[in-house]
Amino acid sequence: MVEKILIASGNHNVFREGNRTVKVFRKDFPKSEVLREALHMALVEGTGLKVPQLRSVEVMEDGCWAIVYDYIEGKTLMQHLEEEPDKMEAYMDQMLDCQLEMFGKKVPLLNSLKAKMKRQIQGLDCINDITRYELLTKLNSMPEHAKLCHGDFCPSNIVVAEDGWYILDWIHAAQGNASADVARTYLLLTLNNLDAAYYYLNRFCEKTGTAKLYVQSWLPLVAAAQLTKKRPEEADLLHSWLNVVDTD
Template sequence: MAAELIATTATKSVFRDGEKAIKVFNADFPKADVLNEALITARVEEVGGINVPKVLEVGVFEGKWSITFDFIEGKTLQQLMEENPDKLPDYMEHMVDLHLNILSKQCPLLNKLKDKMSRQILDTEELGDITRYDMRTQLDSMPKHTKLCHGDFNPSNIIVKEDGTMYVLDWVHATQGNASADVARTYLLFCLEDQNKADMYMNLFCKKTGTAKKYVQSWLPIVAAAQLSKKRPEEADLLQQWANVCDYQ
C-alpha cells in the first residue's frame, strides 16, 4: 500500500503506511533536530505509564530525513472538542488528568526546562535587553523541579482511540522541570484559540492539585517570552502582551 499523506505543517509532512506513521521533515530541516526528536521520544517511552507512539525507525523518505512511529488510529482531542461541544467539561477533565499523569513522572536524561527557557529568552530580540535580563532573573528565582514536562501539551497532540485510550504525540519539546511552567504553557496555547477553554483548564488543574492560581500565573510572562522565540506571527501580539506583564498580579 502506498503511503498516504495525512497532515502537513511548515516544517514536515506526515504519511500513513499501514500500521506506521512516517514524519518526513523538509529538506532544509536540521539533521540534529530530527535525531534529537527521536531520542527524546525514545526516552519518554522508557519512562513507562504514558501511552506514546513508539519510535520504529529513523531514516530517509524520498530523500528527506524521517522518523517512523506506530500509527495510532483515532481522533485528536481537539477534533472531539469541536465535534461535541456539550462534552467539553468531560474532555477537559480527562485532559487535565492525563497531564497530571505525565507530570508525575521523571525522565532524568532530558534537558532541564529552565536551561532551555533561558536560552529561548536570550534569543528573543523582540523584548529588548532589559526585559530579557529581567525575565531570565525571574526565571532563575523560580523553584527548581524535575517533573516530566511535555512542552507543547494541547488537544491537537492527543489522539483518542475508539475505546477512549489517549496517546500523547510530539515530544520534541519535552524537558524536566516545574509542572506549573508546563501548565502555564498549555494555558497560553489555549488562550491563542479560546479564553474560556484556557480558564477551564487552569481552574481544573489548580483545583485537582491544590496549587494556587497566582503561582501558575507567575510563570505566564516567562513562558510567553520563551514562546516568542519560535517566531510565529499569529502568536506574537498575545505573547508580547503576556511577556510585558513582569509582575503579574
C-alpha cells in the same frame, strides 16, 4: 505506500503508511533535531505512558530524514472539542488527568526546562534588553523541578483511541516544573478556546492545591518562549503577557 498526508508544515510533513506514521523533515532541517526528537520518543516510551512506539529513524531517497512510529487510530482531542463543544469540561478533566499522570514520571536524561527557556529568552530578537533582563531574573527565581514536561501539551497533540488517550509530538519534552508546562498549555488553549483555558487552569489548581498566581507567574516566561516561533497572529497577545513581569 503513502495512504494519507496527515500534517503539512514548514519543517516537516507527516504521512500514514499502513499501521505506521512517517514524519519526513525538510532536507535542510538539522539532523541533530531529528535525532533529538527520536531520542525523546524512546525515552518517554520507557515511562509506560501511552505514546506511539518508535520504529526507526531513516534517510529517504531524496536525502530527507524521517522518523517512523506507530499510527494511532482515532480523532485528536481537538477534533472532539470542535465536534462536541458541550463536552468541553469532561474532555478538559480527562486531558488534565493525562497531564498529571505525565508529571508523575521522571526522565533524567532529558534536558532542563529552565535551561531551555533561558536559551530561548536570550536569543529572542523582538524584546529589548530591559525586558530580557527582567524575564531572565524572573526565570532564575523559579523553583527547579524534575517532572516530565511535554512542552506542547494541547488537544491537537492527543489522540483519543479505543484503548486510551495517546500523547504525540515529544520534540519539546524536558524535565522541569509542572506549573511551567501547565502555563504553556493554558497559553495554547487561550489561542483557540478561552472557556476551555479558564476551566483547565482552575481545575489544575483545584486538583493539585497549586495557587493560581503561581501558575500565572510562569506566563510571561512561556509567552517569551512562544515568541521564538515568530507567528504574527500571536504576537500582540504574547507581547501583552510579557508586560506582566514582576521581579519582586
